[in-house]
Amino acid sequence: MGRPRFLYVPFWLTYVFLYAPIAVLVVMSFNEGKSPYLHEGFSLKWYGVLAEDDKVMEGLVNTLIVAGGSTVLATVLGTLLAVGLARHTRSKLLDALGLMPAILPDLVLAIGLLVFYDVVQFSLGLHSVILSHALFGMAFVAAVVRTRLAHADSSLEEASRDLGAGPVTTFVRVTLPQLAPGIVAGALLAFTLSIDEFVIAFFTAAPTEPTLPIVIYSMIRFGVTPEINALASILLLVSFTVVIVAQRMTKIGEFRAQD
Template sequence: MSDRSTPGRLLRAHLGLTYLFLYGPIAVLMVLSLNRAGLPTAWTGVSLHWYGELARRPEILSAALNTLVVAAASTLIATTLGTSLALGVEARARRGLLDALLFAPMIIPDIVLAIALLSFFTLLEVTLGLHSIILSHAVFNIAFVCAVVRTRLRSFDHSITEASADLGATPFTTFRRITLPVIFPGVLAGALLAFTLSFDEFIIAFFTAGAGESSTTLPMRIYAMIRFGVTPEINAMATLIMLVSFTLVLASQRLQPQGARP
């Protein structure tokens, strides 16, 4: 009995160490954000003081608002285009090259995509600002939305749309009354994932943002602050971003079909 349980104990120990390696630094960050002293070398008690300090920093509030605007606008664009792309791709025969082209933005390094987008805006003589970040994030997120919606479409019964057409419904009515309600959980999951990716994204925003505070997002603000050292406010901001991202990703996973979850 002892010999049989040894592999199981080793696997559980390996799993525990893996989770500790992944989430240990995050746990330390969260604990330090609650330290009244704000110093990693001295613990003086639990306090939400540093979270309150964030609300008294206008540059942080401005960056947070910019981040929400960028995430919301890019999510709306990416969800609309990504869903339409998924419907079009699933209606066609499967082709490996087409799938590779769709997934390319997901695997291309962010810095390569950022440079390409910056060059594109420069070529078109587009003034950089919050609008260029929104468009760039939309380009980045379309592939993710498309991939999530396609997992939902693979379990979609197309006979109900054929029945709708036979009953005289127009293609738009069929989409609005039948297709969209059925695939809506996948669309919402893709939107939540796109919002999370845009909310956290730094490299593309850094390359495609204009000068000044008007186009500074929260990750960019953290980068500017961290050059002078890790402060308690940075710990608090990072904790809030992590909690928002974790919540949205968890909600996205819950909305995906059971077979499509990793």
């Protein structure tokens, strides 16, 4: 006997609550008029306005630079952190400290980084945002890679060492190929987190080099416009695409692990 249909009501209400605002935002981004709340006809003009807005384009370029740089750093450091915690330490304290940046509130981490940069007299700019995003991004990469490590075949590493391969050769030729899907998924996650991160960037960026979320914040203080809706829709599309690719890579890794 099937379950009563009323049991599915909370399930669907939850989905409506989560995605209805997003749907409204996307629909209103194609608005002909200037009203952010009343749809006056279908139009792509606000996407064209974005392309002509120098401030938005500058924020976009800065965001891509930050996201790209921080993703590379987070991926390398996060992968090494995951392998080190999984294979070379049994300390729960070190395990917790390694993943702490992913648990700390963004505001606490942002203030801590700002104070640290001030103490060591490290100038603020895109480089400081890259380092800051890499710090919390590597914790997420480490978490994803560790999940992949749990399914890796350690006997292959043992066989490699038995055949005379050194630790570096074994890691590069045996361990990394097994971790590749997890590394890619972690990198995509770090990239997604970076492109729409606001709090840490707000505290650690230079006023003359704002990222896109900071630009959106400065625009939305004067009210919501279809231009902001269009910009948010683009970020939503990028995030959605990255998540789909990351899920796909994770499934490929699980399928290969089963083989």
